[in-house]
Amino acid sequence: MAAPRHRRRGFSRKVQYSLFAGYVIAVVGVVVAAALLVLAHFDPRAFSTLRGLTLDAGSMFTSAGRSGVRVGSDLLDEVTAYFDAGGQNRVLRDQLASERRELIAAKTIKAENARLKRLALLVEHLPRPLLSARLIGSTPSAQRRFATLAAGSGDGVQPGMAVRAPEGLVGRIFETGIFSSRVLLLTDGETAVPVKMARNGVAGLASGQGDGTMEIRSLTAGGRPYRRGDIAVTSGTGGIYAPNIPVAVVIAIESDRAIAMPLADPARADFVLVYPIFQAPIADLPTQPKP
């Protein structure tokens, strides 16, 4: 079948002119869009008001459906939990006994730690959470990994703040609307979290890969610092994230780097906590004293 020659509309001047004008508008529009893109790469927070407004409008629809989805996924978990319940019970019972011993040891260590800190007059300003809010949605088809949080600049949320769930770090606030905001998840390619391994304290940098995993690279060369099952926690370097928040667990080793899975699953986190920026970097260094 031949395609209709739809762009030849006879000899009418009017039709030909309007067709030509359509092409001109399209080409000018492409140039404008390209300019917008260049602007966005230099200043990712450009047009934050417009983007915030759409974010707010969209979050109204998303938050309404979220509870239904949560009930559905909980139901599925309940059903799957019935399979191999017996074997799981035995394993969990053993695990509980060993965890209980470790818990008692950890409690004594905590008390001793507090006492030593008092002795050494160590001052720590660990931030208190600003608020807790629900994660209501995300961008499931787009190439970036964002989630939507049901709190915005009206509640005091600012871009750059850290977001964590009880299980571990979730991400960082990227942009805010008035009553909702976008969270850059750990698995996004832009994320980079300074971490240390909980087992041996080796410092590293965890970055997202976009496919649900993170990559951890050691900051020191040589050796094989990672093992499967290692837990990475934030080191507090850089001042954005408070230290000792669990981040990810190592699932595979590839020579000197490790592939890790984030500990907090944003799809299951009911509520997340928003923390103010731990310690903002000093903008201007103190001037040299005059001689």
Added chain:
Amino acid sequence: MSRRQSDSFANHPPLRALTVPLVSTLLGSATSLLPVIATAPLLPPFGLMIFLGWRVLRPEMWAAWIALPLGLADDLLSGHFLGTSMALWTVALLVLDWIDNVFVWRDYWMEWLIASGGIILITVASWALSQPPSSHARLLIIVPQLIGAILCFPAILRLAAALDSWRLRQ
């Protein structure tokens, strides 16, 4: 000419005939508002697919500039940098106009092939344009989404055809 002027439908199409394609494309873009939280891109880009579906079905319906507002809405809803879909969708319409003049012979498979090529190129390009310079994400992560989109496209075309017959019913 006289027949055309007497046909009131061609001169003053009802509101439904104009808005149904636009609204259905916007609804496709709005699937990113679904209340699921995904740690990897899984859903096919429905906005883009419905947009291409209408273009394949009714090549004469839209002028090329219509992709500017539709792309802007898609950017705002999906959290891309502003201008990503705006530029890519408009370029796609211009290229499709050119293709219509080159490959005159058409059938179902040819249209599926052209739309699949469009989906692949636009998704890869929007992946490239939406990554910040310091990104570590790999291109492979969009492959499942692409396969889903290409396999779903005939169904989207059917949907567009059903909507088309509904919007033009007198």
